[in-house]
Amino acid sequence: MEQSYKRQKLDVWADLTPEKQKAINTYAEHFKSFLNQAKTEREFVSTAIKELQAAGFKPIAHCDKLKPGDKVYMSIRNKGLAMAVIGSLDLTEGMNLLGSHIDSPRFDTKANSVQEHNNLSYLATQYYGGVKKYQWTTIPLAIHGVITKADGTVLPITIGEAENEPVFFFTDLLPHLSREQMSKSAASFISAEQLKLLVGSQPLADSASKTPYRDKILSIFHEKYGVNECDLIGAELEIVPAAKARDVGLDASMIACYGQDDKLCSFASFTALAAIDSCKRTVVSFLYDKEEIGSEGNTGAQSRLYELFLMELIQRSLQRFDDLLYNRIISRSYMISSDVSDAFDPMYPEVFDQANNAYLAQGLCLIKHTGAGGKSGSNDANSEFLRSVINIFEEARLPWQIGTLSKIDMGGGGTIAKFAAKTGMQVVDAGIPVLCMHAPMEICHKLDLYYSYLAYKAFLLEMNLLADDK
Structure with missing residues (x-):
């Protein structure tokens, strides 16, 4: 008899049908082609906008009123990007957001x-x-x-x-x-x-x-x-x-290319939102600049230009706006900070906490907290929200894992999560594992890329208002 008190992980290889393998390979080819054109943040924005326009998205400045099903975007000084699909629920119910960054070392x-x-x-x-x-x-x-x-x-x-x-x-x-x-x-x-x-x-x-x-x-x-x-x-x-994205391994199961931190998660985030035609809660994806140097400047995650996009959404959807309304909506909003995670590297086992680390080919990695040492500079997601996100992935039968960045005092790092959390919304990190992070060429697994795209899409569509926020 199966023991219900133990987590039953999805066997990704046993669950891999020929149809899924074809979808994984098709998505991987799209990713490689996209990143070959988008090595800088400006190039990522311009390439993404072309795909958004092909999917029916319009500049938010061209829309006086927004209604359910409308798709809009705003360029953030050509180095960042905000995009949204308007949901059928009133915006006062809050939004579901993804946040990633498109600058790279x-x-x-x-x-x-x-x-x-x-x-x-x-x-x-x-x-x-x-x-x-x-x-x-x-x-x-x-x-x-x-x-x-x-x-x-x-x-x-x-x-x-x-x-x-x-x-x-x-x-x-x-x-x-x-x-x-x-x-x-x-x-x-x-x-x-x-x-x-x-x-x-x-x-x-x-x-x-x-x-x-x-x-x-x-x-x-x-x-x-x-x-x-x-x-x-x-x-x-x-x-x-000056190198193109290439398949890695005799089995061609992985991808090497420049800038996967964090264009990897950014690609999965923006394509997940671009694939949505209708939704209950309004869904938003932010592609930030300047994360690698502290999210500073008027195109980084600390810039109020991204808040301006949300204000525009509210004003054009509800035909009214004030600070109290804005902050109530933000308090009922939920974000996944989609930034890459470090994959366990068997060649350097001494720096990893193997029981609490991400691994290739195990799906999207949830990270409750980032930071360094005693969680310095961390967001540290609330238990209620983290469990709700896990429920979404479990119900969708999507592989996921939990991780941290290295052994406690071995180093550390941060994401944009803490900046989004300062506004009052619930935020958790969830990223795709990579090998050789910050190297000129980084490596991801095709399976993780595709299933993370599905996980981000499931979060956008299925995350509902938590009881404590009603």
Whole structure:
């Protein structure tokens, strides 16, 4: 007789029918194609908006009144995105939300970036977010971003992705001369100031300049893109791996690509919402910028522009708005903070709490609290809400697991959950496990990607008002 007091986990492999395997592979191909086009937050927003428009979404500014079934979105300064489907229930019943971030660790060019050193040309860079600097040397890199010209024209730039385009490198020292370098710690044997991007080795012809190699690069930017040095000072140019998403393993069961933290969960979140045509409670998905540097700025999760979108939803749905109404609705709203989780790596077992860690191919990972040490900087979800989310996944027969980030004093990390929770809504973290988090190429499992998409969709559709919030 089966013991009811023990959790009966779903056997994902026994439950995997040919139809499900086909759906998993189809969704994985969509994901790979999407991320190949969306390596930066700006690219993610523009690519997502195209898919949202194809699914019938309209800019919220174009809708004076909103009714059940309406689909709307708002770009957050082209680096974040808010989207919603209006439900049949009155908005005073609250909303169901997903929150993820679309920025990823990378390198940005400095303002005065074009330099020359000993007959070689470089772009000086600044690392963004948590990176292991040594992982970025000697791999092909691409330049993505925008340059704003004096007349206000915003020029998208992508160099290094097409087969006929050059790529760029951060160089490293040869092993024969690395004895002193290799004696240093991993955190220091490559310094931040050494990570200047190699972009040229040819001087400007017939130049009397004292910096002909630097001038050659400036002339190329001018000839190809019509920009000058002043334009480059105000540019946003990001250095990312020049590599496409690829299947991993002889069984092709996994995916490697750049930026899975957190474009992986962002993709699952926005496609889950985009697939919804009707719902009871209004459903919302936020794609935030700047999470990797503390969710700061006017496009990060602490920006009130995302709140503005919710205010617009309320005003255009109810034709009225005030602070008391807004805060009552928020207090009855529920969010999954959808950010990736660390997958257990058998090569480094010493840092993981194996009984409380996420594993590949076990589904979406719920994380009651993040933070570090004594839960510092954590949201720490309420028991009633966490149990309700678990119930949804159990009833939908979707695989899920519970996890934390490493052994208690081994490290830690945070998500956007704590910022959403400050508004008064109930929030819990639930993300997709990855290997090699924050590396130039990260790895996820196709099964986790697909089932997390289904889990996010189930949450949006099935999460109901809790008794304590009525």
